[in-house]
Amino acid sequence: MPHFKPTGPISLQGAPEYQVAETPLISLKVQDRQPNHPGSPALANPEDFAWSLNDNHNNIFLQLANGSDCILSVRLDLEVPPGCLLLDEVQQFNLHILSGGEAQKFRVFILEDLGEPSDLVDVEGEVRLLRASSHQGAEHSTLSQTSFNSHVVEVDARELSSAFLRTYFGRVIAVNELLPIAYKGNTLVIRITSANVLGENEREEVVGYHSYRGVLSPSSTLYLSSREGSHHETSSTHNSSAGSDTSRLDQALSHLCINESLQVGEPNSDQLGPKGGAPILVLTNILGRQHRHTGTDVANVTTSDEELFPVKKKLLRPCIALTKVVRDAGDTVPSVHINVDCLTFDRVLLFLEAHLLGKPPPQWSLHLVDDLAKAAEVLGLRPLTEYCQTRLGAVARGVAVRRYQDVVAANSRGGLWLILDSMVLDVKAWLPEHPGGASIIPSQSLNVDCARFFEMYHASRESFLYLRDFYIGEIHPDDRSSVPQGGEDRAAGIAAEPPSSDFLQQLREYTQGFRLKLGLNGEVLQSVAATCSSLKNL
């Protein structure tokens, strides 16, 4: 079954690419399901999934076809009418769909699509009351009187965590998802605010870490609070929605909670808080994260063009020239001004990320390598200096004086060596990227000097930028007169129009910094290494 292979939760560039699995589409009409068993999976008929099922497989995961962070856990049940999907109100809320409308398109979600690692190390959630117990004296009920004459639902966070893990073990949990849970006769709902597939220390180490969902495992830790972003010992559902976060989700959430609490049983005054409000939830025995930070782990770097970059000190550590800033242990964010422009510094940061993650750095074009080499010097960033030298050295090793027959032979073996004003350029790997298409170069420019075509087709001088990347040497002076000019037909005696002298002058001015200088007999007058390490500004 074809399905997408993800980039995983960690990526060099930050957030992973979000793609939807390419399993077949399934159209299902959403219908209401009574929320009798908080947290139980949605229900569907096995007939609708016959193609995807192995023998004893009656639990599957579904995702909305046009993409949804929430992955629905579905139990197959012969009593559900075919073509229907039964969802309770929280599941509908999570997927932003309502019952009774048009059929919705879903896809089966394959767990491997979560990438590695997929098990959640820890989850943070905000607890609210969805439905309070309808009878005050119910066994286990913790509804009690407060001095305000309101009712309090006391919830032991650690007990709730265990109940949560038992209910949702093996399910995919996503940030912002609401997960209802039965607790001592009440129904609570946990809104997921963070879902981590790496532990706290590993997260610190990994640059570009991003995680928004994963599978709940028996060893996942749940950190609960009664209000997002805090772990107060006590707080109320009223107060939390009246607090700073009045996002749309919060408003919808409190609407859902309050409505439900009023729907259960008789709207009996014993159940209502002060002035007829909903009961108050009090969270006790909270498991808190250890506060680990002292000082700040970020430094503000300002570039020569006055762009400000807040950068993790850990990332800057290999920059010897910034040692003071990196070692600054004060409580305020230290600042430094560097003589590197913001575009180059952006690339330096990518290099540093790759360096820290032990990944190969991007293969920058040679005209960028010059600026990077200068930045490496300014920052005292030795690994980047070495990268630049290696890159230039590799180019140097490939540069040579070439005979015309070598070019013809390389092209007959499937290569793509161009001759441009006697420069030899290897464009094979780049051909699919050529903005003028992949066919025009091989069809018109092999084994000829393509300077005239080059001038004709390239209105701008942008194409010059690439030449250094492809440069592999010079045609031997003895062979220059035998290289046909692009456009000429020697057999028919038709001569090609030569390139203009203006164009040739611009081309030679631009390329002189990296071209080999040859004597009349083809001897190299300037060393190849010197040619390649000449830092030419554009």
Ligand code: HEM
């Ligand atoms: C190292 C060799 C080459 C490089 C680096 C290069 C690069 C480029 C670039 C950057 C463009 C888009 C911008 C511009 O118009 O300047 C372009 C367009 C084009 N190139 Fe090339 N090119 C190369 C060789 C050739 C050759 C040999 C031909 C023809 C035989 C050719 C034909 C074209 C055509 C037809 C276009 C599209 C022009 C348009 O849409 O107006 N290119 N090339």
